[in-house]
Amino acid sequence: xxxxxxxxxxxxxxxxxxxxxxxxxxxxxxxxxxxxxxxxxxxxxxxxxxxxxxxxxxxxxxxxxxxxxxxxxxxxxxxxxxxxxxxxxxxxxxxxxxxxxxxxxxxxxxxxxxxxxxxxxxxxxxxxxxxxxxxxxxxxxxxxxxxxxxxxxxxxxxxxxxxxxxxxxxxxxxxxxxxxxxxxxxxxxxxxxxxxxxxxxxxxxxxxxxxxxxxxxxxxxxxxxxxxxxxxxxxxxxxxxxxxxxxxxxxxxxxxxxxxxxxxxxxxxxxxxxxxxxxxxxxxxxxxxxxxxxxxxxxxxxxxxxxxxxxxxxxxxxxxxxxxxx
Numbered sequence: 001x002x003x004x005x006x007x008x009x010x011x012x013x014x015x016x017x018x019x020x021x022x023x024x025x026x027x028x029x030x031x032x033x034x035x036x037x038x039x040x041x042x043x044x045x046x047x048x049x050x051x052x053x054x055x056x057x058x059x060x061x062x063x064x065x066x067x068x069x070x071x072x073x074x075x076x077x078x079x080x081x082x083x084x085x086x087x088x089x090x091x092x093x094x095x096x097x098x099x100x101x102x103x104x105x106x107x108x109x110x111x112x113x114x115x116x117x118x119x120x121x122x123x124x125x126x127x128x129x130x131x132x133x134x135x136x137x138x139x140x141x142x143x144x145x146x147x148x149x150x151x152x153x154x155x156x157x158x159x160x161x162x163x164x165x166x167x168x169x170x171x172x173x174x175x176x177x178x179x180x181x182x183x184x185x186x187x188x189x190x191x192x193x194x195x196x197x198x199x200x201x202x203x204x205x206x207x208x209x210x211x212x213x214x215x216x217x218x219x220x221x222x223x224x225x226x227x228x229x230x231x232x233x234x235x236x237x238x239x240x241x242x243x244x245x246x247x248x249x250x251x252x253x254x255x256x257x258x259x260x261x262x263x264x265x266x267x268x269x270x271x272x273x274x275x276x277x278x279x280x281x282x283x284x285x286x287x288x289x290x291x292x293x294x295x296x297x298x299x300x301x302x303x304x305x306x307x308x309x310x311x312x313x314x315x316x317x318x319x320x321x322x323x324x325x326x
Contacts, residue, residue, distance in 0.1 A: 013047065019277045020053065020062035030060065051142070076147045108281060111156060116200065117165035119208025122231060122270075123198060123277050131196050132189075147192040148183050153177050154196065165207060192206065219244050220258050223251060227267055231274055234294045235267050270326045271295070272308045277319040 012034050019025055019281050031040040036174055044060055047053045053060045108127060115123035129136075131150045132143070139149040159176040163169055179199045186192050216224070226243040229237060240263060241248040271293045278289050290301035305313050 009038060009043060012040070012043060016040070016043060017046070017052075017062065020060060024059040024061045026054065026058045027060070051145075054056055111281070113161045116158060116159050116204045117207055119204055119211055120273075121201075121204055121208065121228060122274050126274075126277050128197070128200065128283060130193055140207055144186075144189055145190070147189055148186070151183050151199075152180055155183070155199055158199065160201055162207055166210060167207060171206070175199075175206070176225050183233050216258050217254065219251065220255055221247055222267075223255060223263065227263075227270060231270055232294060237263055268304055269308060272305055275301070275305060275313065276309070276316065279313055280320050289313065 014031055016030060017028060027041060027044065030044065034040050040325040043121060044053065048055060048060070049321060052063055053059070112124065113125040130153070131147050136150055138146060140146040155176050159172045163172045179195060179202075182195050183192065186195060223240050224242040226240050230239075237248050237252065241251045244251055246254075252263060255261070255266070259266060261269070274293060275289050278284050278292070284292065286302060287298045293301070295301035295304070302312055305316070309316055311319070
């Protein structure tokens with residue numbers, strides 16, 4: 001199925017669907033409904049491959065049971081393209097909930113995309129959920145097609161959020177086109193899952209480099225990368241210096257000059273940020289989080305958390321959940 005072609009001409013597809021909903025029609029008749037520059041034959045062929053149409057003799061016949069799914073998908077994609085994604089996606093979620101279909105919480109959804117824009121790979125990893133799992137609606141009864149639809153929507157959302165976050169439009173749309181093309185040619189669910197993860201990592205990485213490259217030297221960026229990767233371990237200054245291939249004293253001076261924090265303070269802040277995410281989006285206890293982030297003890301974790309947040313982990317979790325309850 002040429003998914004990219006259908007998404008390139010959503011209005012033309014809607015016109016064809018509306019005409020065929022009234023009665024079967026031949027290619028010449030349908031071509032008259034569209035401007036000459038629109039590839040009507042290619043669109044009809046793509047729709048036939050997707051299972052929305054069948055061809056009987058010279059006439060195309062609409063598969064009525066697939067009409068609602070196709071229209072729903074096109075409307076949702078169009079909303080994303082028109083940068084009305086947040087509002088329309090919220091309406092879509094509400095409609096699906098009324099149909100007793102459970103979807104990912106909007107708060108978590110928005111936090112995920114905001115984490116991508118900020119280049120926060122730790123939070124992105126925490127909030128990442130595989131396509132088609134708990135919280136995803138059914139856009140098609142065909143499992144592979146359903147995953148493709150969800151991935152295209154995710155890619156489009158990533159593109160718009162990252163453009164708003166400062167990524168050059170040409171770079172964002174080129175990246176979007178690349179992953180939509182790969183989605184179109186994927187032949188298995190496993191390929192879609194890999195593409196989903198790769199797209200998220202790609203957008204997140206580019207956003208982080210976009211922000212960091214304007215502020216920090218390569219040595220400091222190497223140190224930050226090491227800290228981010230090893231956040232769940234005990235991190236020692238010498239290990240960070242070894243990763244950056246410089247002496248510990250030199251790295252400490254450079255880091256302090258550029259970031260205006262000592263390396264130990266930066267590590268503590270990043271661990272606290274990770275702890276805040278765990279408190280917001282998981283049921284881990286303070287003891288469990290302390291262990292996950294390799295604090296020396298639960299009491300020390302609470303002390304550090306309170307220093308940077310101004311409240312205990314328990315108080316923070318309660319405040320967050322009270323503020324997002326709806």
